[in-house]
Amino acid sequence: MAHTIFIDGEAGTTGLQIRDRLAGRRDIELLSIDPERRKDAGARAELLNAADAVVLCLPDDASREAVSLISSNSVKVVDASTAYRTAPGWTYGFPEMSRDQRDAVRNATRVSNPGCYPTGFIGLVRPLVAAGLIPADFPVTVNAISGYSGGGKGLIAEFEGQPAPQGTDDAFRAYGFTLAHKHLPEMQIHAGLAHPPVFAPSVGRYAQGMLVEVPLQLWALPGQPTPADLHVALEAAYAGETFVEVASGAECAELQKARAGAANYVAGLDPQALNGTNRMRLFVFGSADGRQARLVALLDNLGKGASGAAVQSLNLMLGLPEDAGL
Incomplete structure (x- = not known):
């Protein structure tokens, strides 16, 4: 039935x-x-x-x-x-x-x-807090960009309409400058943090898909974990999961390779790559000296988000x- x-x-x-x-x-x-x-x-x-x-x-x-x-x-x-x-x-x-x-x-x-942003943030941070690699009271920052569909019908109409006053020409729009975004309580509580993160959300001129990024100064963490330590902890947390996957160290290293004429561009990390799915992929990028890391979550804000x-x-x-x- x-x-x-x-x-x-x-x-x-x-x-x-x-x-x-x-x-x-x-x-x-x-x-x-x-x-x-x-x-x-x-x-x-x-x-x-x-x-x-x-x-x-x-x-x-x-x-x-x-x-x-x-x-x-x-x-x-x-x-x-x-x-x-x-x-x-x-x-x-x-x-x-x-x-x-x-x-x-x-x-x-x-x-x-x-929420869509919290899904990426919690997916990246909670396992590291649970593993003791990030202390609960550590100051954390999260940067993110979403497709405009995350803003609902009003923002969709604005980005898909004609230029001002009916629509917008914006290619990129940062927001949340009051530092009081409605997602902050769930980000803090469900990630296991003692304080809310500094959250820097933004919208791009594309319909759906998102990247959520957490940069970390690894040298400032008590145990000074390496990027590999973070990767191992995330892999252990999501082992056997269907919808959440941690990109391999080899894939992350390949993505970090500089392309001719575009040394600072990471090919393949397209925020729209998982559109239409319920999947989320997590990436760990580390500096050559192992003292810094950038954690990235890729998901569809209308799918897994x-x-x-x-x-x-x-x-x-x-x-x-x-x-x-x-």
């Missing part, structure tokens, strides 16, 4: 992607609301309580409202907003985050879907194969 799923907010960027990943599956039956009744609390409540599981693809306040409308104890919830990512009683939907997290997601009734992760958690919660539809 197929599991019934209601996507509240299916018309949004993430909702549409989740629907596409679930459509056509024989083990899933999608429930839909009449478009004219999307703002009807009664109609939404009926579907929210009738489904085996619901996925909320809504702004934070609307997600909180949707959760308040669920009275059934049997309904499983995956929330894609930032409303519950550090909330008690909610499980963080990053199954690869630790050895216990997959079972936590599998047994949960309330799962918060990770959003819709793919939601479907992965949904599969686990419903007792289905984790990679179904992915």
Whole structure:
């Protein structure tokens, strides 16, 4: 018998992607609301309580409202907003985050879907904190660039529209200068840090895909680990995983080789390389003297950073194969 799923907010960027990943599956039956009744609390409540599981693809306040409308104890919830990512009683939907997290997601009734930037950051940093290579109180910086789809319909319209005033000519846009980005709490807590990182996000003129980078002064770390030490720790953390892969030392070394006329360009590290997948690849680049490193995560901000992760958690919660539809 197929599991019934209601996507509240299916018309949004993430909702549409989740629907596409679930459509056509024989083990899933999608429930839909009449478009004219999307703002009807009664109609939404009926579907929210009738489904085996619901996925909320809504702004934070609307997600909180949707959760308040669920009275059934049997309904499983995956929330894609930032409303519950550090909330008690909610499980963080990053199954690869630790050895216990997959079972936590599998047994949960309330799962918060990770943010796209935090997925890359936590994927890189948490194993190193857990291994004692990065102290919990060490000052960490993260730089990242995402496709404009991460900004939702408004930013998509701006980048795909005509130049100002209707659109933008920007090739690159840095933001987050208040140093109070909404992703910081989950980045700090789920990476195991005592302090929030300095986060420098940006958007490029391409639709989707992202690179998340953590530069490290290895000489400043207490044990002065080498790039190889970091690589070994990451490989151990993700051994046997389907969707998270650590690039080999040989591949990282090959990527570091200078190309004629482009000595500072790393070929092959395209932020769009994993688009349409639920995969994430992690890289460790080290200086020749081993005193500095750049850790890089490559993922699709709409895949492992959003819709793919939601479907992965949904599969686990419903007792289905984790990679179904992915």
